[in-house]
Each structure stands twice: as structure tokens, then as C-alpha cells.
Amino acid sequence: MKVLITGAAGNLGAELGRQLESRHTVLGADILDGVDYRLDVTDFEACRRLLAEVAPDIVLHPAAWTDVDGCARDPARALLINGVGTAHLAALTAGQGIPMLYVSSNEVFDGRLGRPYVEFDRPNPVNAYGYSKCYGERALAQVNPKHYIVRSSWLFAHDGRNFIQAILSAAAAGKPLRVVTNEVANPTYTNDLAAAIASLIETERFGSYHLVNEGAVSRWHFARFALDCAGFAEAPVARISRHEWQRPSLPPEYTPLANIAGASIGVVLRPWQESLRAFLEAEASG
């Protein structure tokens, strides 16, 4: 297949490119340099020209404005990039009968259900980032029947600036650590998510999926486990509530995702503890 990946300079987009290139012709686009095509998904004409030039067999769309606090400060920009940008690609792929996969988030849910969310639970976002991702989901589902909507959560990636790297470098620098106990979701290794997406796109079983590493955990327990595995078992981590961690975007409280649809067709990710150990080993070996 000829696969066009948006956000190809980002954490997941780059990993998708690495994993798919042995089996497919892969072309990457991003607002950043260093990929095959420069693309701003908010520019409909640029999206139209790129699709005409590449003529892909499928579009994978992880590109997004992922700065959740930035989204809270500028919700209109969040909606433009994550919502309207997705609607552009959805309309163009639908017009040409091309399948499209959109990467969405646990933050489309409000976190008040009290059990893990299944694929058909109703989104009800509580912050600007979640709202913009939800807009993207609906824009795609409404116009392109050949869609995959893949929700994931708490991605950790090599070369990324994410929660785990922040915790480990703070511990290495001897800085005091305070981590939230009442935010719960599924930590997910981008390498595992990319592999799951690579399997999913072979199936042509269109629909909504929850592709996360198995198991839910609080931010605090996730940090504690990572520190213990990385040789910082003595580093103290204070427990705080999400209301004590002042930030523009308040995350939903309890948003584990249950992978029912993917599991029914054999697309399953390993437990997050195994993935985190594999991630830390890969980081340590450079």
C-alpha cells in the first residue's frame, strides 16, 4: 500500500513510518521540516494538492496540536488544527474512497463513568483539547465510512518530551517530585501502538478502537513504577490531587480505555508494565 502519514515528525507519526516502511511505500507530511512533505492540515487547498500528488491508498492522521495546556489557552486554535484540520482530510479522503485512520484520545471522555470506557461509550469532553479531538472524530465518522478512529492515552516514546522522561530527569537531578494520584488511565508505548495500528489497517474492519497497553494506573503509581525500574527506588514522590497541580487544562479523572473491538480481531497490546520495562531497557542501551 501507499501510506500517507500526517504528523510524521511527531512521536507516533515517526514510529509509524519506521514500522511500516518495510512493508509499504510510506510518505510523511508534517508542519515541521525533516519529512517528505510540508503540510499544514488547516490549509484545505494544501491538503487537496498533497492528496492529488501522493494518491495514497490510506491516510494515517496522528498530526495534532498535543499541547493540552496550549489548547486550553487557545481553544479556537485547538479546534482549527485538531478538529477542522481532520475534517479537511476526512472530506478529501471520503471524496476519493480512501480509508483514513485518525488517532484520538482518552480525553474525549469526561472521566466520570466509574469504569473503563468501551468503544461505544459516549464522548463528553471536559477540556479544550478533548473537545477538539472529539470534533475530529465526528468530522471523520460523519463523512468517510472507511474510517478507523483509534483512541489511545498517555503515550511514552523515545526522543519524546513526555511524562516519564520528565520524572526520570527530575529524579536524576535530585529535584523533589509531586505526582497526582487521582488521574487514572493506560500508559501506552508508541512502539506498541504503532504495531497495533499496522495490524489494524490490514483488516479493513473500519470503526472505533481503543488501542492502549493493558492495565490502568494512576499517574503516581506510574511514576513510582518507572522510578523503581530505573534505579531510583529511594526517590520520594509526594502524592497530590489533580486540583493541587495547577495547570490551564484539567484532565478528566478516570479514563481507562477497554480494548473490546481490537481484541475481537486479535489486535491486543501487552500490559503497560512490560512495555515500560522494554522502553527503559531500550533507553538505557541508547
Ligand SMILES: NC(=O)c1ccc[n+]([C@@H]2O[C@H](COP(=O)([O-])OP(=O)(O)OC[C@H]3O[C@@H](n4cnc5c(N)ncnc54)[C@H](OP(=O)(O)O)[C@@H]3O)[C@@H](O)[C@H]2O)c1
Ligand atoms: N501524547 C499523548 O499522550 C497522546 C495520548 C492520546 C492520544 N494522543 C494522540 O496521538 C497523536 C500523536 O501524538 P504524539 O504524541 O505523537 O504527538 P506529537 O509528537 O505532538 O506529534 C504531532 C505532530 O503533528 C504536528 N502538527 C501540529 N500542528 C499541525 C498542523 N497544523 N499540520 C500538520 N502537522 C501539525 C506537530 O508539530 P508541532 O510539534 O509543531 O506541534 C507534531 O510534529 C495525536 O493525534 C494525539 O492527539 C496522544
